[in-house]
Amino acid sequence: MTVRxxxxxxxxxxxxRLGIGGVGLWREPVQEYGLGAAAALxxxxxxxxxxxxxxxxxxxxxxxxxxxxAVDEAAALGTDTLVLVSGGLPAGSRDLPAARARIADxxxxxxxxxxxxxVRLAIEPLHPMYAADRCAVSTLDQALDLAAPFPAAQVxxxxxxxxxxxxDRAPAAVARAGAEGRLHSFQLADWTTPLPAGVLTGxxxxxxxxxxxxxxxxxxxxxGHTGPVEVELFNEELWQRDGVEVLEETLxxxxxxxxxxxTTIPG
Amino acid sequence: MTVRxxxxxxxxxxxxRLGIGGVGLWREPVQEYGLGAAAALxxxxxxxxxxxxxxxxxxxxxxxxxxxxAVDEAAALGTDTLVLVSGGLPAGSRDLPAARARIADxxxxxxxxxxxxxVRLAIEPLHPMYAADRCAVSTLDQALDLAAPFPAAQVxxxxxxxxxxxxDRAPAAVARAGAEGRLHSFQLADWTTPLPAGVLTGxxxxxxxxxxxxxxxxxxxxxGHTGPVEVELFNEELWQRDGVEVLEETLxxxxxxxxxxxTTIPG
Numbered sequence: 001m002t003v004r005x006x007x008x009x010x011x012x013x014x015x016x017r018l019g020i021g022g023v024g025l026w027r028e029p030v031q032e033y034g035l036g037a038a039a040a041l042x043x044x045x046x047x048x049x050x051x052x053x054x055x056x057x058x059x060x061x062x063x064x065x066x067x068x069x070a071v072d073e074a075a076a077l078g079t080d081t082l083v084l085v086s087g088g089l090p091a092g093s094r095d096l097p098a099a100r101a102r103i104a105d106x107x108x109x110x111x112x113x114x115x116x117x118x119v120r121l122a123i124e125p126l127h128p129m130y131a132a133d134r135c136a137v138s139t140l141d142q143a144l145d146l147a148a149p150f151p152a153a154q155v156x157x158x159x160x161x162x163x164x165x166x167x168d169r170a171p172a173a174v175a176r177a178g179a180e181g182r183l184h185s186f187q188l189a190d191w192t193t194p195l196p197a198g199v200l201t202g203x204x205x206x207x208x209x210x211x212x213x214x215x216x217x218x219x220x221x222x223x224g225h226t227g228p229v230e231v232e233l234f235n236e237e238l239w240q241r242d243g244v245e246v247l248e249e250t251l252x253x254x255x256x257x258x259x260x261x262x263t264t265i266p267g
Numbered sequence: 268m269t270v271r272x273x274x275x276x277x278x279x280x281x282x283x284r285l286g287i288g289g290v291g292l293w294r295e296p297v298q299e300y301g302l303g304a305a306a307a308l309x310x311x312x313x314x315x316x317x318x319x320x321x322x323x324x325x326x327x328x329x330x331x332x333x334x335x336x337a338v339d340e341a342a343a344l345g346t347d348t349l350v351l352v353s354g355g356l357p358a359g360s361r362d363l364p365a366a367r368a369r370i371a372d373x374x375x376x377x378x379x380x381x382x383x384x385x386v387r388l389a390i391e392p393l394h395p396m397y398a399a400d401r402c403a404v405s406t407l408d409q410a411l412d413l414a415a416p417f418p419a420a421q422v423x424x425x426x427x428x429x430x431x432x433x434x435d436r437a438p439a440a441v442a443r444a445g446a447e448g449r450l451h452s453f454q455l456a457d458w459t460t461p462l463p464a465g466v467l468t469g470x471x472x473x474x475x476x477x478x479x480x481x482x483x484x485x486x487x488x489x490x491g492h493t494g495p496v497e498v499e500l501f502n503e504e505l506w507q508r509d510g511v512e513v514l515e516e517t518l519x520x521x522x523x524x525x526x527x528x529x530t531t532i533p534g
Contacts, residue, residue: 129395133460168406168409199466
């Protein structure tokens, strides 16, 4: 999604050229390209699919079938991680606890289905500015509490710096996620201001903002995370630029903040 | 600030006419009108000044004199509460813990000065979307932890629904604030989406958004708050409308969410 202006074959080719070993995919471009074709393309190039975005939106009606389809797509792509964006308040509701209870029910419904297909669910807490309309799960601790009833191999969390950087309890929650074996996904994006209208497409290129990304990488590593580090930027300005240039820039920036672990960076 | 299009004498006259017993003021319009004149205007009308906004920004250099001036102005206006917006990251910094330590130092410097003048400080946690550029204090628990070293009569917190509504730990923190005697200020605003660019002027009129404001009023009352309930809306659309109409609408909306306590509503 960081370089959504690149078609899937281009993205894969440039990842290979740049030594980027894995890529996190979103469902829409995969569906457009064709699930089987996308799976073959990535596999034949020797890339890992680090995660699939996304299932969830449990607070809307009738999402069961689509969420199971998301699990099937993850399995077909060979990734073990499906990212969940849980959904905000249902239309007309002001009841956050009820929304969170509904999210818990949705996860309980989906987790066994996913586990049978070798896919683990990764609950992503979104920044509190999305609590109303996208995700009523706003902190890592909330996400970990939602995951707690399930085996760690079935349900864990996403640590996305953009969403949790402000939280003074996040460092302890990262350690908790690691200790519980639930740190299923780690994503980087920087925080820049002013935020754009709608606040969806203002994630900063690594190093352009105020998040101490190097410290986050160290913290997540200290919690035992040895999996991929993803970069997920939704940024209107980056999308207007040449995709290959943005991919190369992102790789450079990634190297600056993680000098000792420049191994994988999904685009 | 909700009806900043009204000049101070207009605001005061309409508060009196509508039976609004108190008003929260901001420093800028008070300074423009003249501190002594503003104090006399409000006092002669029989209104209470519920709070003065604002001091703080402790993470910027050289704010000591201005913060003491804010205390003096609060005392001159006869209000016992100065709201503090603590400040975000200093320019070029990515160190949130350091910013928070600096805020703690600033409060320690200001609290005794304020206490000598009969003014208590009210730390306002701002929504996490302001953590970088306005306020590194993002939750009620953080604000209460910052207040903890001081007597409750010197330093407490502001509960503003717009800033804390998303936080699953806020209800417990409200109870904690009440038990500690630190619930110094309670402010209402609703949460509406989409957020405008810059996210500063999108606070919703009461009832237009997704916050269960009636439940918040009950919760704060249950925590022992018997002080004023303020309405603080920064909203470009409301500012474009006739100020008296907005004031009356706000009073109506306030009555709808607090049917049993329609007593004071500062504009």
